[in-house]
Amino acid sequence: MLIRRLKEVGQERISSGSFAAGLKTLAVWHRCLNSGDNTFLNLCAQYINTLEPPATNPLALMYGSYLQELLHAFAKCKHAYQRETDYEESRIRRLSQDDLVANIPPLLKQLTKLLECDLQGGLMDSKTRCAVQYVINLLVLDAMPLFRAADLAMDRVRESVGSMRGPDAERMAGMYGRYIKMPDRLLLLLKQANTDRDVSVPLTTFDTKALRAFKARLEETQAKLRKEGNDYETVKAIAEMAAQDDMPTRAVATFSLDELDD
Secondary structure (H helix, E strand, O other): OHHHHHHHHHHOOOOHHHHHHHHHHHHHHHHHHOOOOOHHHHHHHHOHHHOOOOOOOHHHHHHHHHHHHHHHHHHHHOOOHHHOOOOOOOHHHHOOHHHHHHHHHHHHHHHHHHHOOOOOOOOOOHHHHHHHHHHHHHHHHHHHHHHHHHHHHHHHHHHHHHHOOHHHHHHHHHHHHHHOOHHHHHHHHHOOOOOOOOOOOOOOOOOHHHHHHHHHHHHHHHHHHOOOOOOHHHHHHHHHHHHHHOOOOOOOOOOOHHHHHO
16 A cells, blocks of 8 residues: 555655655655564565655655665664664674674664755745654654664674674774764754654654653763763774784794705
8 A cells, every 4th residue: 555655646746745745655654664563564674675755756765765774774683773662671782793793784874874864954835844844753763762772882892892803893993983973963863853743753752751861862972972982093993903913924934044054
């Protein structure tokens, strides 16, 4: 039904109404991905190409790109980090070091794609503006657990990067460089959240209390990253040392004094 509706919206005459309809259809899809068990999520992850936003709707293309990345991340990690709650231990804490290294890139890529959804701005009619605001609220709702997982992952990277294999250490240092820029960008996204009844997400996890808690978490992370030893340059330097230690030792030629005399 959702696939058919997306196709119908794409065939409509380009208008503010079709823009709003495209966003609303994707928003319903988004809600379904994050509801119930993982059955629908598993199915969509197997057929990601079915989630195809209308090519004539730039807002839907941006939002749809994030939803596709959500499915890619789930397919790679076999876990939906955006569905975690504060009432459960994050899966990140239980991963082995090898699994941690494998999970971090898709996790950060999903969060990066979310932050690329710059939907506000420009002239919009009331229907499109409401649809955009509702989508932004859904993105903020995903950003909360995604960043929590990313923050915990990077705490582990900071603690263990020196003991990783060289290529893994350098790769995780690069991921750390991307992560440290995210709190600032997420705070800008958070300012766009709106709890008005006509655009609010009808979930207890999305209210002013939850938004304040998320803001506090982001500000705490900013303060943490300003402490000595938590900056990117330090993590990068430790990773480079790990990479050097991991290099195979070159054979050194030896000669006896008799051989030199000959």
